[in-house]
Each structure stands twice: as C-alpha cells, then as structure tokens.
Amino acid sequence: MMKRDVHFILNGRQTTLSVEPRTTLLRALREYGVTSVKRGCEEGECGTCTVVVDDLAQKSCMMLALEAEGKSVLTVEGLVGPKGELHPIQQAFIEEGAIQCGFCTPGMIMTTYAFLRKTPDPSEDEIRAALAGNLCRCTGYIPIFRAVQKAAKTMRELGHFPGGAR
C-alpha cells in the first residue's frame, strides 16, 4: 500500500510522518522514535499507549495515524521542560512510589494529565474512575491514587489551572 503523509503537532512541534493507512498512531509514533508510547496489547485494553490528542486522552492503538492529521498530539516526552524539569505529575509519581516496572507509567501519566486539566480538584472516586482504562499490574494502584492527588495539589498551587477548571 502507498504510504501517505500525515501532518500534526507532536509535543508542540510540527511533524510530518509517512505512513500506511493501516499504521496505528501507536506504531507510527514508535517507528518515529517516540517510544514512551508502549504497546501492551494493541487492542484498547491496557492503556500503556495513551497519548493526549487535542486535550483528550486517547489510546493510540485505537487510532490510525492518518487520523492525527491537523491535530495536536502530546506524549509524556512533551511534559518534560526544556531544561529537563519534570511536570508535577511526573514528580508526584516518583515521590509517591507510583512507579514500579514503569511500563504503564507514561500512559498513566498522560491519562492523569488530561484528567486533571478537566478536574483540578478530584475526589478519590473520580481518580479511580478516571484511571479505569489504564492497567497496572505492579503497584496495585494505591500509590498511583496518592500521586494523582499530590500532583493535583501541586498544580493548583503552581497555578496550572488559570481560571479554574480548564
């Protein structure tokens, strides 16, 4: 099959990739070198490939690369600042022991990122519900819940949510 170009913003930078129609966004990103996007099942069940597309968390195995045309795609690499500063969510995951093997971590962090933008002051129930599409086999989720709470607090304090929920 012919490859086609797809143009989108990847972590803030205009990017063009050449892909087959059957190539999922997951495979295209990985092929391009964005390997934080993990393939754990490629059928929408595990969440390790989660990215944020135009502010919504998406499982990138459930999206064809060509569908990203004109969109903005954010991966966990894009959360790291220019001087290597970690995002408060990344920092909270490290501090709370919310990471073990690390395979679910990038997806878990991206889901948290999209979630906290909509829900800056979440309840524990809201956190549990928001993470239901991201499996973790190592931590038992408990420290992840703590990390999300902590990140939300830090982000509120740092003014990550100008004008409240957005």
Next chain:
Amino acid sequence: MSMLAFEMERPRSLAAAVEILGKYGSKAMIKAGGTDVLVWMRKHAVNPEMLVDLSEIPELGGISFYPHKGIKIGAMCTINQVAEHEDARRYYGALTDACLSHSDPLIRNKATVLGNVCASVPSGDMIPAFAAYEAVLHVYGPEGERDILFADFITGPRKNVLVPGEIVVSATLPLPAGQSTGCYIKLGRRNALDLAQVGVACVAIEGEKGREYQLAYGAVAPRPVRAAEAEDILAGQTSPDAPLLEKAAKAAAAAVNPITDVRASREYRFSMVEELTKRAVSLCAERFRGGNA
C-alpha cells in the same frame, strides 16, 4: 498481530462517502470511532480493502435536542460527548448510564454511540437504551435517505439491515411522551472495562395512561429484546411491590434467550436478567421520587 493492508479514504461529504462505498461494495468497511473495527482488523476477523473513515464529514458531528422531536445524535458523536451532554443527562438517563458503563473513559473519547449500535454486537452497551427509547436511525445511501426503526435494525450478532453503501448518519431518540426517568444497569466480571454479561435498560414514563415502563436487554439474545409482558405487568405501578417486581422479572427472563460462553453461563444470565430487571425498575421509581425525572 498486524492488520492486513488496506486503503483508506477520509471523504469530506456524505455523497463522496457513499460513492466510495459504492465503488468498493462488500470490500469496503465504514469506520466511525474505529474502536471495534481496528480490533477486528488486527485479529483478521474482517479484512476490508477500503476503509471509509467518516470522521471528516462535518454533518456527522453534533448533538441537538428539541423537546418535540427528541435528541438527535450524529454518527461521529463520541460516547463521552453524549455522556456529558446536558439534555441527554436530563432526559435520557438510560442512555447516559449506558455511555458511562461502556469500556473506559479513554475509549469513550474515541468510540461513537452509533458505531456501537452499528457494530450490532449483542453486548453493545448502547443497544438496550436505543431499544428502550425506540430510536429511529437516519440512513443515507445510494438510494437516498431512509429511516429505520431501531426495533427493525439488528437482525443477529454483528448483523443489521444496512445494505452495502448505506451510512447511519444520525439517530433520533424521541422524547418519551410524558415525564420520564431511565437507567441502564450492567453486570460484568469486574468493575470497569468489561463487556456486559447482561445489560438492562429501563425507561419509566408518566404518560397519559399513567406510569409505563420500557424494558430492553442486551447480551442475552442474538437481537436486542424488549420485554413486552414484563412492561405490561408493571404498567400503571408507580412503586411496584416485591411480588409484582418478581412477576415482571420472571416475565423478562422468559423473553430472553442467552448463551453460555466464557463470560457467563446461560443460567446465570437468566438469573441476572431477573435481578437487574428488579433493580432497574426500582431505580427508575426511585429517581422519580428523587425528582430526577
């Protein structure tokens, strides 16, 4: 596993989509959100030569609500968009419950309500709600437009009455005639991200003839099931008592025909149809009392 190669078009109009579909006939498949189609292609359950992606057709988006017509949901509306829509939440409790029970919050950003209906898988979460609200599907195809009553739409597991080249453009769920409440209760093997073992949609309406119930079931028959006898038993009852609920539940179980598979046995599904019927009816009655109607 990798998908086999295919071509993809992303038409910008319905007419263009129908033209491509016409050209490829049975070798083409439609993709809306894609969360089912991509999985099927990966497992080689379907191997289309041409995938027609509807996501660039502007008129397929959008949700509109007019009290006299009901709610109209475009083919590309995601499950989360419907779940968060204020009128949907207010007037279509069974549908928004179903939306929130579907898969997980991420998949719901991609999967569409109508895609779930068109996949016509017996466990599709939207299906009982569509049956209970007596939805009408608006279809565009080579022969022009037509409306299909949802009751006539699904003919068997993964089968429906669409002919090649036809696209479900939108669906209307008429506003129940009278004040109403609705709910969808689903049983899975765990608390999130599971296919329904049994799903029950219940809509309770305070109509001209008094209280009416519309009960529909998923995952317990090859086609969506309405439990007419159970509905008749419950008619007129604003707070059905235990014996009546029991009677209605038994009637509902008589209306379904589940299978045994790795997810649940036929026997368990029968029992759960009874239990969830009682719960759904009680929950609707409760929501009425709670002023959520």
Next chain:
Amino acid sequence: MKQTVTRNGVGAWTTRKYDLEKAAGTLAFTDDLRFGPELLHARAFRSTKAHAEILSVDVSEAMKVKGVVKVITGKDFIHRFGLYLMDRTPLAIGKVRYVGEPVALVIGETEEAAEEGMLKVAAKYKDLPPIFDPVKAATDNSVLVHPELETYDHVPFITPFPGTNIANWFRIRRGDVDKAFAEAEHVVEEAVNCPQIAHGFLEPHCCICKEDPATGNLTIWSSAQSAFALREIVAKGLDYPLNKIHVIAPPIGGGFGGKAGMTVEALCLAGAMNPEIKGRPVKLYIPREEVMLTSWVRQAYVSKIKLAIDKEGKITAIKNTFYFDTGISAEYGANPVRSAGYSSTGCYYVPNVWTDSYAVYTNKPFGGAYRGFGLPELMGAMEVVIDIAARKIGMDPIEFRLKNMLKPGLPTCTGMPMNAHALDTIVNKIVEKIRLKEKEPATRKGWIRGKGFALALKAPAMPSDAASSAIVKILGDGTVDVLAATMDMGQGAYTAYAQMASEELGIPIEKIKCYYPDTQSHPYDWQTVASRSCWSMGMAVKRAATDAREKLPALYSEYWETEPESITIEHGIVKCKKKGKAEPIGEQIQSGFMMPSGNYVGGPVIGSGSFVPPDVIYPDPETGQSPKSVVHFTVGAVGIDIEVDPATGAVEVNKVSAGYDVGKAVSPINVKGQIEGGTIQGISAGLMEGMYYDEHGKLLTPDFTDYKIATSMDVPREVDSFWEETPEELSPYGNRGVGEHSMISPAPAIDNALFDALGIRIHTYPLGRERVYKAIQAKKNGETDLWEYPYALEQSYKNAIKEWK
C-alpha cells in the same frame, strides 16, 4: 571496621532508581531498541490441534508473500531446552502437543510481512487423543504427552516417571501418619482446586537475536528476568560455550516469574541462527493474544489435604496429594511442585507428614514460574482446609492457627528448624486492624459482610547452589558503579543495592548507579526469582562494597601519613579528623595516589563479592528430610473484610491488611510497594482470574478482553501494609525476601471471608461473581460446599454451550 556515614543507607526511605527515566518516558525496553533496516521480524504459525501428528507443513504460499525471507519449521532447529528438565523444543517436531504450539516461524522484512506470511502457512495433522485433566493424566496412562520422557536430561533433584505423565514427584515421609490418623480425635479431608492463571505483565515478551556469521557468536537482547540463566539454558540446548553467548537484558515491563529462565528466546534463535538469515538480527515480538501460549503460566492445581487433630486441637498428622497441571512442559514447572512439597505443612508444626506433590503433563500451554512459586497453590488450599478444620472441631480459626503455629525452632516438614519470626505478633495486629473477631453490619444495603484470614509462608525456591556475585567500582569523581545482574523489573532491587552500597561506602545514594544485566559486563547471578535478590545478591553487593571500602583506609593513611583506623568516609568525603583532613573522593581513587615519597600507589578501586548459600542440602528423595532444605522462610498473614451482594454474587473488599516478617526492610518504599502490589494481584487472582479452554483445548481467554485483571475500580477502599523485623541470621542486613509473599494468601483469605459471610464453602477458585452466586443458591438448597471441577467443565463445554442460530 566500618567507618562510614550516609543519610540514605539501609532502611532509609528514598525515591527509586530509574523512576526518573520511567516517568520521563526515556527508559528503553526491549521493544524500544532500534536495529536499523537490517532487522528482520519473526512471527509464529501455531497449532490448531491439542494433540496431533504433523503430517505436513506447507510453506510455499507463505514464501510467495512479498517481504517474507524464510519459513522455519521444527526439523530445521532440533534442540531441546529446559531449566530443570529438557522437555521443550521451541518449534513442534513431528507432533503438536497443545493448541498454540509454534509449528513454523515466518521471518519477514517487516512485522506486517511476517504476519501475512504466517497467515499463508498450512499444516496437516492427524489427530491424537488429547488429555486435559491432570488427575486423569496422572492416574491413567492411556494418553502420554511425552512418551520420550525417559530420554530427557534433568537435574538430579527432579524425579520424572517415564511411561507416565508425571514429570516430577516430590515426597515427604515423616513419622507414622497411619497411626496418627487411627488415633485422631478428628479427621478432616478436603480438596481445593484452581485453574491456570496468567502473569498479566503489561510488556509482552520481546526478543532480538543475532548470530555473527564469522564467529558464530550469539547476541540476545531479551525481556528476560535472568540474563545468566538464559545464557546457560541456551548454551546447554545448543551445546555452545558460555562466552559465545552474549545476553543483554534491557529493563522489563513486569515479570512476576513469567520472564524467568528461558521463555521465547530459543524460538527467536531458530530464526536468527538459520544460515539463510546470514547474520541479520531477528526480532520476535509476541502479540498480547499469544503471550499465554508462548511462555508459562501459573499451574492449575487440585489439592487434597487430610488432617488428623487431637483432643486439644493439635494437628498430629497431615496427608497431602497435590496435582499440579504443568501443561506440555515441566522444564520450569517441576520446581514449584517441589517448592509446595517441601513447605507442605504450611505455617504449622505437624509431627507426622505424608506428601505427594506431582507435576502432571497435559495438552495445555505450560506451567512454570509465577510470583509465589508453588506457595499460592499450596496455601490457596491449606489455609482454606485449616479454616474448615477449625470450624469443624469448634475452635476459633485464629486460635487454631496460633495453637499449631510453626514457632521458631520447631521442625518444618523437611525436618529443618524454623527460623526466627514474629508471626504471632503479625496475627494479633491483623486481628486488631480488621477487627476479625467482631461481626459488623454491611455498609451496602442488602449486602452481607464477612471477614477472613490466612497465613503465608515461603522460602526462596531455588537449587541449593543458586549463587550471586557483584562488582562495585569507585570512579574517579567519587561516584560508584554497582554491577549486579539482578533484573530490576519494578521490585526496586537497584534502589536496595544502592542503599547497601551507600551504607557500606558512606557515599550518598545519588552518586551510586546500578546497571541492567549484561552477561558481558556483569559477573554471574543465577536468576532474578525466588525473592532471593535482596538476600543472595544483597550478600554479594555488601561484600563487594565492603571489599572496595576496605581498600581506602590503607591508601589514605599512607597518603596522609596517619593510621588506617582514623580514616572515615562521610557523605562521600574522606576524612581524618586527627589530621584535620577532609577530601571528596577524587581522581586518585582510579589513577593512584601520589604518596609523600613521590611514587604512585593504588589504581582503580574495585570491590568484588560472591555468595552461595553455605548450608543448604537437598532433601532426601525418599523422605524429603534434610537438616536444612532451604535458606529461610518469610512468614506473614492477610486479613480481609469483604461484602457480598447476594443477588449477583459480586464481592467488594472493604479493607485488607497484610503483614510480613521481612527481617529488615532494606528499602522501605519498595517493601511497601511489594506488599501493596502483591496483595492486589492476589485479590485479583482470587476474585476474577482463570484461563479457560474449549473442549478442543483452545484457550478462550487469551487477552485482556477475556482474561480480566483488577483495574483501578477493583481496588479495596483501604489497603494496609506493614512489616515486622526479626533479623535473619545469615543475611546482609537481617533481611529476608518479601517480593512474592504478598501474592500468596489474599485468595484463601477471601474464600474464608466468603464462608464467614455466606455459610457455604467454595472449593474452587477464582471466586468470581457467577461462582459466588451459585454458592448462594446452593446454600439455599441446603448445600454446605460448592466444588466445581474446571476440567470436567472443560470436557462438557460442548454440551454446555448454547449458540444462537
């Protein structure tokens, strides 16, 4: 004498090594490595038959697919592999033995080409009768899964029985069991069973192999827990020298035993070593749907336990029969069977013991290592039977457990004295935390509340000669490299080693780095399994760090012209208070010190350490007795508070409390992580996990669509974890293993809680909604027990299934 000071040594709460890279997404797992356009991709064509002769494999159509380079079948790669018993070939030869067994390997220029080629391979088979039921397979030899069993090499502590399906038979014979039963006040005999379960790690297996055509040297990059065991198994299977095989183990995305030993690597080598591949690297990525078909799973089991109990409530004898369903290979699965066998009185002292623990071949995917390694299987049955027994004799189950507890010094079933522990303290704490002796009303309307309890124990299950070694290098700027070939798969081994090195060297943890295993740079370690790493490799790391440190006082005392005893290392600064000297460790540590006389002394400071358990002796094959059969046991307990929805069978956990005697928490953040994570994995297994097959042996639960594991929505409201620290005598810091233990007893605790709630005993795991519902219905019909036999169900699946026409 140690003269060091550090803030983040042993016992300190620190953040974890490599979490930064994991959070930033920069840590490269095997699938993330790049090999350029030379890389080829392999895809397995698998059997659709559970047991059949292979009549032909037609690869001609596959070879026509664009991009397909080569298709390999079993006859192209005739090598047998195995850790304990060499019964496994990477590709089927002559016969297939389970649905999903690799029959051919398609090599393509791209993953997609290999996939398309795989779809074009065609095989013809002649059916043979399959066997799925392990009890039938063990007791009736009408179908033999491995008629060639006699010819397979095996380690001496495995005892296969050729001419049967028994791949290993472990026995304990102590005292006079018959007499004890004859004299018993009470005899309780019960059975419990459980299907196979899967590890559910999120990173599927991935491997890249490359053969240097000039030298024949092999390089293997693999998502493997144990680089050295992998090298050894491959070397033995290929009859290769060890140093011609270079294994690189990048970080792995969860293991839980599923990436121990050798898993998919030989299959990948079948491609990479083919002459037509001409030295190109070959990658084998296992799609999620095939993970359970390619590597091992936890063995299914049927356990029968019979107890003799005297008037006082003391257990006087036990008779155990354990059938472990090991599927088509026992190369690894033979050993959990042994592990359950030599722990087969659980946490109790029983004078008279008779145990038969069998590994039984069946025509299913194969069993092997899984977190807990025989003990979740043993205790899943034992702790339920103990609960039943206590209630039958009218004793409180907690009191019954305390009364019969295997207290320090008492002999275990193999006759070795039990090590020091504080299990009674743990029990009492959990009784308090869960309010186990109080009946409490349900918090959900119409639900029923119940509480349950179970004990846990486990020793590192490994050969007696499982050795470790480590190298500690102090670099020219005072930073430190630790080479310890443990795989840090999330359990936090590298953090623990860095804490140990910091403790010994007086150098802050931030300056200490551990590296992922590479057989070319790292010294030997047997395997990252058995909860042994912090203990066994811990010994080696401590010795290596000590060895490095001890070189410093000699050098600095000559350099500063003072006594070695006056030299200290504090936070990376070398000091001599007497002389008023204080210098950060610098270049001279690697290039040598210019001494007052002008000459140079020293050179790179390297410490090394080796360890092998010094006193373990294999149990006698006839009696199972040994003065010291294992290095130590870690004990603990789980208490759980649940509610059941009687109308659906749904179970919710209100609270779980789990405590273990870890000896010493070297790295508390990781001890907590292991307890919390394993507890949830154990609850998940107990409530929802099982692998199911149709009547032809086809796996019906191959992926996460139908193999359900706990999500964030399934986690209990409250998870309490704690530990006691009764030091272990032979141990780097008194620590004992705890990685696996938290997985052992949540399931039986739930079963006991369900009995407490419902008054009916469920003898079959998992305790899923439908099964619990069935039990509630059975109780209404006057039943006292629910016992479902998954194998019988499997056989009758055809009758049970009802399809829509």
